[in-house]
Amino acid sequence: MRCAILGGAGFLGRHVGRSMAAEGVEVWSVDRALSLPGSAPWLAGEVQADCFDLASWWDAVGGADTIVHLASSTVPATASEDPVQDVQTNLVGTLRLLQALRQQRARPRLLFASSGGAVYGRPQSVPLREDHPTMPMGAYGATKLAIEHHLRIEETQNGLPCRILRLSNPYGEWQQPHGVQGVIAVFAHRALHGQPIDVWGDGSVVRDFVYAADVGRAFMAAACHEGAARIFNIGGGAGHSVNDIILSLERLLGRSVERRVFPARPFDPPVNVLDIQRAREELHWAPQMTFEEGVAMSVQWLRTVS
């Protein structure tokens, strides 16, 4: 199997590439950026290109049986600031990719990284199953959801096979601590440097975190899946509160961490956890990393780059 990872030089792209290469897949990265020399030894090759411009990378990769679509130019905050830009780059970009794929004789399988935290909206029940209503609360989730619909339609109308992975909050080594996403990396970095951690409310808000290498294994499983389901939640299997994260960090560092407490934000749902039963049954996948060990891996990596 030859796999092209769109966004292969990023945090998640590196984990997916490493996981798939470990299973014998020939993995190529397609990304606006190149990996640092020697930093991604599992790759068969890299192409520096606009992921959504198929012609700029398809032949260089030698074609692909599987495309892992991790490419995104936005995070929730930037998508809300400029929804037009979010739609233009991510939705229209993906549609252009689909149009170009119609011209190919090959019908690669497309695996799309959607967002289990963004497409459902405020949970009506937890854990969230894949058939929970989809009512995104922001432009980021609306675009992810629109891409999901277009992929399903493209498979029905033009035979492009797809699988959609609704990820919870991935974390692990290579996650940059200076972004607006990735609360574990941000907290860990601040704790490592003796800086206070910002907490909204009492820290009881529960979220779903999934170790990024487990996400990588889920993409490998989805690449080989033969059943009828198209959408899979990929989460850690249990929720962890903001206080849990801080306690884990305090245990790892052997000292207490200063908190800066702000008023609770009314738009934060108190609990958001994915039901991963379908992935367990259909993909024969389950997260392997424990939360404590995964946080330790993040901290260990952050120590090497700080």
Add this chain to the structure above:
Amino acid sequence: MRCAILGGAGFLGRHVGRSMAAEGVEVWSVDRALSLPGSAPWLAGEVQADCFDLASWWDAVGGADTIVHLASSTVPATASEDPVQDVQTNLVGTLRLLQALRQQRARPRLLFASSGGAVYGRPQSVPLREDHPTMPMGAYGATKLAIEHHLRIEETQNGLPCRILRLSNPYGEWQQPHGVQGVIAVFAHRALHGQPIDVWGDGSVVRDFVYAADVGRAFMAAACHEGAARIFNIGGGAGHSVNDIILSLERLLGRSVERRVFPARPFDPPVNVLDIQRAREELHWAPQMTFEEGVAMSVQWLRTVS
């Protein structure tokens, strides 16, 4: 109340304008086209403009309390042919309109014409309620649904009030018989001219038709609605088969109509009818025109233009 109808010179726009003017609303049409002189006496005025470019019409209209958004550059077939174009004009256009409205001090209510035939996808149960899963089967429905989500998000985040009307298949006078939409107008026109009518399968496929003046009254009711609901199905209250339409035409014309029968299309759901209970209860709205009378109105109008 001053109302700007985006797409006010079109088939549905004329019905909505007439219905709202009859209730004392000052109605303006904003459209790429102007109405034929004297043909829309209920209008306070018309602006020939790009509906999505707020600056090009807002001051000319004198601002609006209500915006009826009927503007669409596509029908299902053209949206499927070119989804990128569909997204660029309709979704991005609507997002640009929303961004421009954020700059206004006024917070007009935006009423959006969505599609009850396109956003739900294959019915899991009929009649379709507003909480039925939304799984559009084509690009047209995917874009309508994406606009719905962005309107809901815009109200939550920026306080722009909205109501979404999921219309079934509107029909009535002013519906052009040469388009790819509007099966009743197309059939009636062909029957009037002694041309055969194309039928896929045995003609038992049931669809929901709503008389366009009833749709106009539904927009008027939505303009005044004060409850919590945001999405309303607007349909005829009952289904009618393709054979029903042909029988009605044969009764009206007093002669039989030739059919040209093609194989059934597997992607056509056998029944697609909207549940309009919510609109009855919350909008105090119900369709008033019977199917037989409505078809007669269509035929009568087509006689005047043929």
